[in-house]
Amino acid sequence: MFSVSARTQYAIRAMVCLARAEGRQLTTAEIAAAEQIPPKYLEGIMTALKNAGLVSGERGKHGGFRLLKAPADIPMLRIIEALDGSVMPVNCVHTPDLCSLGCSCMPRQFWIGLKDVIDAYMRDHSLQDIAEGNDHGH
Amino acid sequence: MFSVSARTQYAIRAMVCLARAEGRQLTTAEIAAAEQIPPKYLEGIMTALKNAGLVSGERGKHGGFRLLKAPADIPMLRIIEALDGSVMPVNCVHTPDLCSLGCSCMPRQFWIGLKDVIDAYMRDHSLQDIAEGNDHGH
DNA sequence: TATTTCCCTATCGGCTAAGCAGGAATATAC
DNA sequence: GTATATTCCTGCTTAGCCGATAGGGAAATA
Numbered sequence: 125m126f127s128v129s130a131r132t133q134y135a136i137r138a139m140v141c142l143a144r145a146e147g148r149q150l151t152t153a154e155i156a157a158a159e160q161i162p163p164k165y166l167e168g169i170m171t172a173l174k175n176a177g178l179v180s181g182e183r184g185k186h187g188g189f190r191l192l193k194a195p196a197d198i199p200m201l202r203i204i205e206a207l208d209g210s211v212m213p214v215n216c217v218h219t220p221d222l223c224s225l226g227c228s229c230m231p232r233q234f235w236i237g238l239k240d241v242i243d244a245y246m247r248d249h250s251l252q253d254i255a256e257g258n259d260h261g262h
Numbered sequence: 263m264f265s266v267s268a269r270t271q272y273a274i275r276a277m278v279c280l281a282r283a284e285g286r287q288l289t290t291a292e293i294a295a296a297e298q299i300p301p302k303y304l305e306g307i308m309t310a311l312k313n314a315g316l317v318s319g320e321r322g323k324h325g326g327f328r329l330l331k332a333p334a335d336i337p338m339l340r341i342i343e344a345l346d347g348s349v350m351p352v353n354c355v356h357t358p359d360l361c362s363l364g365c366s367c368m369p370r371q372f373w374i375g376l377k378d379v380i381d382a383y384m385r386d387h388s389l390q391d392i393a394e395g396n397d398h399g400h
Numbered sequence: 401t402a403t404t405t406c407c408c409t410a411t412c413g414g415c416t417a418a419g420c421a422g423g424a425a426t427a428t429a430c
Numbered sequence: 431g432t433a434t435a436t437t438c439c440t441g442c443t444t445a446g447c448c449g450a451t452a453g454g455g456a457a458a459t460a
Contacts (some may be wrong), residue, residue, distance in 0.1 A: 125346035126264050126380065133352060136369050151436065165419055183437040184427025200372065208263035214271060231274050231392050234338065238383055242264065245379045254369050268449065303450055321406040322458025
């Protein structure tokens with residue numbers, strides 16, 4: 125349960141790769157080879173990361189991707205949200221209108237609390253923590 | 263992301279229903295009608311809850327389901343695990359052998375930490391908290 | 401014996417995720 | 431200015447899971 129999509133795991137590994145490159149540009153081919161990710165599939169992932177403002181992509185020869193911020197300033201939550209949207213256990217967390225059941229949706233507060241806990245954890249861990257293998261958060 | 267399956271939401275609503283019945287037996291038909299759940303589908307869910315030791319099912323006339331413990335003694339985690347297995351963001355959390363990538367699986371500690379946070383939250387909230395609409399945990 | 405209920409197995413349709421393919425746009429190098 | 435390398439865009443295919451349904455078998459009661 126609560127399994128993380130391969131897409132998101134790929135994205136995180138790619139970001140770790142870029143973090144270790146320390147500003148150097150890497151091509152999707154390089155990242156894909158280093159992290160065992162299907163190259164064409166990775167392209168779409170990098171696009172999502174770019175649209176989220178996490179990386180910059182430059183085309184042409186000597187093109188590639190680089191981080192737009194220091195790894196320490198990139199919360200893991202940003203990466204996850206860039207890929208799969210926001211953490212939302214059940215739909216009615218954001219759109220309570222869906223609860224046509226009246227009192228039957230008592231669990232709503234429970235899910236909201238869960239979302240808060242997950243968000244907080246992911247905000248308190250930065251890309252740098254992952255890249256360095258540090259599991260204590262910052 | 264991290265969306266909860268309809269199956270699990272049905273299970274929780276059914277358990278709330280049983281909690282409010284205070285020991286009285288309820289049939290799947292009754293629960294399904296009260297909670298707007300497809301009756302046949304609910305049957306399979308009740309079987310899962312029974313196999314997890316959370317409810318007892320008795321057949322025949324005047325049969326039905328009842329809780330095996332007081333709602334306060336049923337952590338939400340138990341219900342979720344009964345349906346969708348244990349919380350496990352990525353496979354390698356429990357079976358590190360899957361990490362054939364060596365250092366590429368640096369995020370593992372991150373996922374383990376996330377699992378711990380989620381588990382703790384769900385352990386600290388009981389069925390009674392949900393049934394009463396109390397969102398503060400116990 | 402009839403009825404009610406839980407229990408088991410199989411099946412179906414729809415949706416999403418994962419991955420692939422082909423090419424268009426753009427920047428560099430010679 | 432032509433060739434090359436790279437990001438970018440669009441669509442497609444396949445496989446697997448999820449929600450739901452169907453039909454009937456086993457047990458408990460009246």
